[in-house]
Structures are given as C-alpha cells and as structure tokens.
Amino acid sequence: QVQLVQSGGGLVQPGGSLRLSCVASGNGLRISSMAWYRQPPGNSRELVAAITSGDSSNYADSVKGRFTISRDNAKNTVYLQMNSLKPEDTAVYYCNVVTWAPGPSRPYYYTNWGQGTQVTVSS
Numbered sequence: 001q002v003q004l005v006q007s008g009g010g011l012v013q014p015g016g017s018l019r020l021s022c023v024a025s026g027n028g029l030r031i032s033s034m035a036w037y038r039q040p041p042g043n044s045r046e047l048v049a050a051i052t053s054g055d056s057s058n059y060a061d062s063v064k065g066r067f068t069i070s071r072d073n074a075k076n077t078v079y080l081q082m083n084s085l086k087p088e089d090t091a092v093y094y095c096n097v098v099t100w101a102p103g104p105s106r107p108y109y110y111t112n113w114g115q116g117t118q119v120t121v122s123s
Helices: none
Strands: 003-007 010-012 018-025 031-039 046-051 057-059 067-072 077-082 091-101 108-113 117-121
Touching: 003 091, 018 031, 018 091, 018 117, 031 067, 031 077, 046 067, 046 077, 057 067, 077 091
Parallel strands: 010 117
Antiparallel strands: 003 018, 018 077, 031 046, 031 091, 046 057, 067 077, 091 108, 091 117
C-alpha cells in the first residue's frame, strides 16, 4: 500500500511563487517516475512536469522556464517549484508516483495519486 501526502499550495498573487511537496511512503517502496498534474476548473487533468529515476525531466510548454520539478530519492519526495505564477495556473495539483514490484519475468508498475492541493493565483 502506497500513500502520497501532498503539502504546499494556497493563494498567491500573480508573479508570486509557491512550492509543492509530495512524500511517498509504503513498505518496500520502489519508485520509478514522479510527476505533477493539474486540473483547472472545468477542464481535464493535464501533465505539468515529470521526472524519471535518472533525473531526466520534461515540462508542459505552458510552464517551461517558470516551474521546476525535482526529487529527493532519500526522502521519497517530489517537489514542484512554481515561479512567476499566472492566473491560468489556478488548478488543483496532483502528484503522481509510479512504483514497481519485481515479477517472475518482468517488473509490474503501479500508478499512485496524491490527494490534490488547490493553487489559486489571483490579485
């Protein structure tokens, strides 16, 4: 059983910054990729940023140059530093952690979601 606990988020003015954190816990935890998604009001969930176990990252075009994803493998934690925030960044943000378990012939992968945290950018 994997648990993800998110923190950070809240209300910020345009141009401000926020940092989101997501801690994963569970027995025998093996983490592959980690990511952040968001769901704006009235819209579907979309990928914001992702980072592999090798620290390779990719970003949605809308956040490139403003957001930075990072991970601390010793703490099983993924972060999202958000700078130069805009009103269109307003959304519920979810962390996504892919874990894996050894199988008889190949590993099995599992997708886990955090509880979501509201980010509101408004003056």
